[in-house]
Amino acid sequence: xxxxxxxxxxxxxxxxxxxxxxxxxxxxxxxxxxxxxxxxxxxxxxxxxxxxxxxxxxxxxxxxxxxxxxxxxxxxxxxxxxxxxxxxxxxxxxxxxxxxxxxxxxxxxxxxxxxxxxxxxxxxxxxxxxxxxxxxxxxxxxxxxxxxxxxxxxxxxxxxxxxxxxx
Amino acid sequence: xxxxxxxxxxxxxxxxxxxxxxxxxxxxxxxxxxxxxxxxxxxxxxxxxxxxxxxxxxxxxxxxxxxxxxxxxxxxxxxxxxxxxxxxxxxxxxxxxxxxxxxxxxxxxxxxxxxxxxxxxxxxxxxxxxxxxxxxxxxxxxxxxxxxxxxxxxxxxxxxxxxxxxxxxxxxxxxxxxxx
Numbered sequence: 380x381x382x383x384x385x386x387x388x389x390x391x392x393x394x395x396x397x398x399x400x401x402x403x404x405x406x407x408x409x410x411x412x413x414x415x416x417x418x419x420x421x422x423x424x425x426x427x428x429x430x431x432x433x434x435x436x437x438x439x440x441x442x443x444x445x446x447x448x449x450x451x452x453x454x455x456x457x458x459x460x461x462x463x464x465x466x467x468x469x470x471x472x473x474x475x476x477x478x479x480x481x482x483x484x485x486x487x488x489x490x491x492x493x494x495x496x497x498x499x500x501x502x503x504x505x506x507x508x509x510x511x512x513x514x515x516x517x518x519x520x521x522x523x524x525x526x527x528x529x530x531x532x533x534x535x536x537x538x539x540x541x542x543x544x545x546x
Numbered sequence: 547x548x549x550x551x552x553x554x555x556x557x558x559x560x561x562x563x564x565x566x567x568x569x570x571x572x573x574x575x576x577x578x579x580x581x582x583x584x585x586x587x588x589x590x591x592x593x594x595x596x597x598x599x600x601x602x603x604x605x606x607x608x609x610x611x612x613x614x615x616x617x618x619x620x621x622x623x624x625x626x627x628x629x630x631x632x633x634x635x636x637x638x639x640x641x642x643x644x645x646x647x648x649x650x651x652x653x654x655x656x657x658x659x660x661x662x663x664x665x666x667x668x669x670x671x672x673x674x675x676x677x678x679x680x681x682x683x684x685x686x687x688x689x690x691x692x693x694x695x696x697x698x699x700x701x702x703x704x705x706x707x708x709x710x711x712x713x714x715x716x717x718x719x720x721x722x723x724x725x726x
Contacts, residue, residue: 416720419669422689423662424583430593434575435568437593438600445601 550616557607571600574617577690578624584685585628587650587670589659595631599624618699625682625700647674665723672722676715683708684715 556566578599583592602623610619632643639646651674654660654667662670673681682701686692694705701708 416669416716416723419666421662421666422580422584422670423660423666424580424589425659425661426579426583426589427659430589431575431579434579434596434600435571438571438597438604439564439568441597441601442604 554607554610554612554616567604570603574620575600578620581621581686581690582624582628584673584689585625585647585681586631587647587654588657591631591650595624595627598631599627602627614699615696618696621700622702629678643678644674668723669719672719675722676718680711680715680718683711684719687712688716 553566553570556562557570575596579592579596582595582599583589586592586595599620603620606623610616614622629643632646636643636646651670654662654670660667673684676684679701683697686697686700687694692700694708697703697708698705
């Protein structure tokens with residue numbers, strides 16, 4: 380083989396098979412998936428078919444609904460002012476009403492209380508449950524000092540000799 | 547502009563109000579829908595917010611003084627409605643509104659109303675990392691190509707501040723896209 384430069388016509392480089400045949404596709408694919416902002420010209424958002432034709436009717440429907448049934452916010456500042464005014468007035472009326480009757484323990488009819496206890500069928504346990512413990516402390520009894528004289532009188536008046544003998 | 551004036555006077559007159567309002571919805575529903583959709587992400591939420599926006603427009607049309615364009619005024623209402631929707635949801639779920647948005651973006655892969663490819667999904671994720679104001683500016687400029695002058699009118703900010711916000715947003719997004 381001659382070493383003459385004129386005889387070397389090829390570089391010896393090789394390319395993969397079909398490289399040039401697929402080059403156009405390859406370049407356009409790379410461009411599609413390139414990360415440059417310029418390659419993106421739409422958001423990719425889609426919307427239901429014919430959606431835009433329904434907007435007018437949807438808005439008018441909602442407007443007519445709002446006209447026929449106006450919704451008031453229950454907790455607006457204005458409403459709270461009104462409601463608290465009404466509540467205060469109601470309290471005042473009830474207060475006056477009860478004060479007029481002036482119900483106290485003293486002026487309750489005893490018969491009424493008796494009837495209540497009978498009708499409610501209260502037994503001794505129910506009544507005992509209403510008494511708080513501190514009302515029945517020993518000290519209360521101790522404080523009620525009984526004079527010897529009154530004790531003598533009580534025994535003389537209320538007990539017989541037989542009773543004392545039995546005990 | 548003349549048409550807008552005519553529509554406004556029709557909206558303020560009881561006889562023509564309903565038909566004018568229907569026309570107003572037809573004119574702006576698509577633009578407002580896409581604007582809202584980019585903020586709240588899901589279609590159903592966007593539908594709710596869009597209806598709320600038009601109801602608010604209808605109820606407050608008498609208060610519209612004409613200082614700005616009707617279109618800018620409606621865009622402003624839509625923006626406020628969308629942001630307060632995010633805030634309400636955040637309060638209900640006891641998380642931040644950014645977390646609500648991130649959650650919505652992360653659900654996109656399973657959303658039947660999203661047919662974007664991986665890179666579009668990545669862009670949404672990138673946008674969700676921006677502060678709310680930069681998100682708005684980026685979406686309005688990049689996708690809707692709204693002029694800075696109009697944007698300033700809608701968002702009540704100076705053009706200079708908006709330009710700066712947009713450039714910062716683009717930089718951050720490019721960084722996110724190439725970094726992730």
